[in-house]
Amino acid sequence: MKKAVSLTLLVFAVVAMGAAGSAVAAAGGNGHTFTQTDNFHGTQQTSDFNPCTGNPIDLTEVSNIVQHLTSFPGGDEAWGTFTEEDKVTGVDEGTGVVYTGHSTEWGNFNVNERNANDTFTASIHVAGSDGSSISYHEVAHESWDANGNLTVQFDKPSLTCG
Numbered sequence: 001m002k003k004a005v006s007l008t009l010l011v012f013a014v015v016a017m018g019a020a021g022s023a024v025a026a027a028g029g030n031g032h033t034f035t036q037t038d039n040f041h042g043t044q045q046t047s048d049f050n051p052c053t054g055n056p057i058d059l060t061e062v063s064n065i066v067q068h069l070t071s072f073p074g075g076d077e078a079w080g081t082f083t084e085e086d087k088v089t090g091v092d093e094g095t096g097v098v099y100t101g102h103s104t105e106w107g108n109f110n111v112n113e114r115n116a117n118d119t120f121t122a123s124i125h126v127a128g129s130d131g132s133s134i135s136y137h138e139v140a141h142e143s144w145d146a147n148g149n150l151t152v153q154f155d156k157p158s159l160t161c162g
Contacts, residue, residue, distance in 0.1 A: 033072055040065040048090075052134055052161035055094030061086040061103070081108040088126055099134065101126030117143040117152075133162040 043062050050057040063086045071078035083106050090099040102125060109118035124136040136159050143152040 035070045037068045050092050051159055053092060053094055055092050057090045057092050059090045061088050077112040079110040098129040099126035114146050135160040
């Protein structure tokens with residue numbers, strides 16, 4: 001859930017930047033659709049906790065991330081999406097087990113005068129050098145009506161330690 005909320009906030013931040021650019025474009029009078037696509041390819045090192053042992057885990061992710069935003073300066077509509085795919089290697093500091101595998105995260109948001117929504121999915125599977133495995137899947141979604149009332153909300157995470 002923590003990652004889902006963080007990623008949703010990241011997407012909203014991107015939209016805010018796009019909307020600011022759209023406002024400038026609208027003030028200039030061109031009224032054209034604003035669209036932007038960003039790509040990231042690289043290696044990231046982070047630390048987290050192994051959800052199965054509770055031990056700290058040092059992670060290396062070789063990532064491919066694509067983020068896309070579209071908005072309309074003369075209107076009230078915007079949408080964005082991102083996809084992240086990672087090759088994952090992690091070392092559990094407590095057990096020394098080395099985990100290798102793959103993760104995929106995807107998220108989107110849509111905003112217009114009638115409604116707004118965002119959705120996030122994540123799938124992670126890694127295999128440990130001791131024969132263990134960690135699998136995680138999550139789907140989260142929120143929808144709002146034209147008055148800003150939350151109409152649908154759910155978050156369904158699933159963790160399997162093997």
